[in-house]
Amino acid sequence: MIPFNKIYYKNEKLKYIEDVLTKGKISGDNKYTKKCHDFIGKQFCTQKALLTASCSLALDMSSILLNLKEDDEVIMPSFNFVSTANSVALRGAKPIFAEVKEDTLNIDPEDIKRKITKKTKAIFPVHYAGVSCDMDEIMSIARNNGLMVVEDSAQGVNAKYKGKYLGTIGDFGTYSFHETKNYSCGEGGAILINHDSDLVERAEIIREKGTNRSKFLRGEVDKYTWVEIGSSYLMSDVLAAILYSQFENLDKIQKERERVYNMYMDGLGNLEKLGEIKLPVIPEYCESNYHIFRIMLNSLQERNYLLDELKKRNINAAFHYIPLHSSPMGKRLGYKKGDLPLTENISDLILRLPIYPDLGNEQIDYIISSIYDILKK
Numbered sequence: 001m002i003p004f005n006k007i008y009y010k011n012e013k014l015k016y017i018e019d020v021l022t023k024g025k026i027s028g029d030n031k032y033t034k035k036c037h038d039f040i041g042k043q044f045c046t047q048k049a050l051l052t053a054s055c056s057l058a059l060d061m062s063s064i065l066l067n068l069k070e071d072d073e074v075i076m077p078s079f080n081f082v083s084t085a086n087s088v089a090l091r092g093a094k095p096i097f098a099e100v101k102e103d104t105l106n107i108d109p110e111d112i113k114r115k116i117t118k119k120t121k122a123i124f125p126v127h128y129a130g131v132s133c134d135m136d137e138i139m140s141i142a143r144n145n146g147l148m149v150v151e152d153s154a155q156g157v158n159a160k161y162k163g164k165y166l167g168t169i170g171d172f173g174t175y176s177f178h179e180t181k182n183y184s185c186g187e188g189g190a191i192l193i194n195h196d197s198d199l200v201e202r203a204e205i206i207r208e209k210g211t212n213r214s215k216f217l218r219g220e221v222d223k224y225t226w227v228e229i230g231s232s233y234l235m236s237d238v239l240a241a242i243l244y245s246q247f248e249n250l251d252k253i254q255k256e257r258e259r260v261y262n263m264y265m266d267g268l269g270n271l272e273k274l275g276e277i278k279l280p281v282i283p284e285y286c287e288s289n290y291h292i293f294r295i296m297l298n299s300l301q302e303r304n305y306l307l308d309e310l311k312k313r314n315i316n317a318a319f320h321y322i323p324l325h326s327s328p329m330g331k332r333l334g335y336k337k338g339d340l341p342l343t344e345n346i347s348d349l350i351l352r353l354p355i356y357p358d359l360g361n362e363q364i365d366y367i368i369s370s371i372y373d374i375l376k377k
Ligand SMILES: *Cc1c(COP(=O)(O)O)cnc(C)c1O
Pocket: 053, 054, 055, 056, 057, 080, 081, 083, 084, 126, 152, 154, 155, 175, 176, 177, 178, 187, 188, 189
């Protein structure tokens, strides 16, 4: 069976795990967490990065930092994973779902403009597949309307928009290091605080159970105490050790994913010419990290047929998302099917192929020829 996803694993990371375990400092904010913080700060150019136990929790922290409350509105795509919407709903605020653009499947700035009201507090763009949203336009809409921007860059680690790393452009950025992402330690994430240094101190407090323990550990106060709401958002240093070894292979992992992506593009080009499928596009201003390889079929029926037939040939393909506005929770928020037709159509037609560093050229050839065979071309 060719799996849909497989982690990049080489033995060298065991020495870091052994180091953590023998020293016994396995809670958060120890040696490898600090190494990861330094790495993210320097490599991706941001003033402050803090590891969290997941990207979902980094988004939850962002919504606390924004002081979201009941009746506030936050604009985000409906073609999206649940975490951005949850982080807003957990504060009692309302996710406002916008359409995506057909080429990148990223949020449409024109629809953002249409959805701004007096209640709007923030925009949460999501960089789908490691391909950037139109950040210049989104930042200018935000600044003109006094809105904050949180980039859900769960899929965008090490990808760029006009030379800037994703996650470092908005007020906050969030990363995921979940098993399924490009750089992984099982479960993990980070929040990046990019511009406002006052927010750095608040972020440290919220992440340390609402206390000023970080200041205490630096010797800046002589005891620590409860200062505001927060929770325990830290990542164990055991996981940070794994993550650090992934960072050491940052470019290698990306290069291998690029190889897979390009082989699919070359191999499936004829099917696009025949009008059977649509291939993804990476706009000129983006440098992708090749997180996802997806194609579009011509109908829901064809998509499901291809998915089933690939499974019979031991190839695990996948699709996502059920649009958030048409989910059971979306319906409880007052949305209904038909509200965002383009998003619903994309969700019906999309199919994702396996992509990971260890996927061999022969396996890729087999996947490509299977697709031709199934579509009988
Ligand atoms: C994976 C993902 C998340 C959640 O990441 P976790 O680290 O699993 O919490 C959030 N948003 C998007 C767009 C994702 O792809």
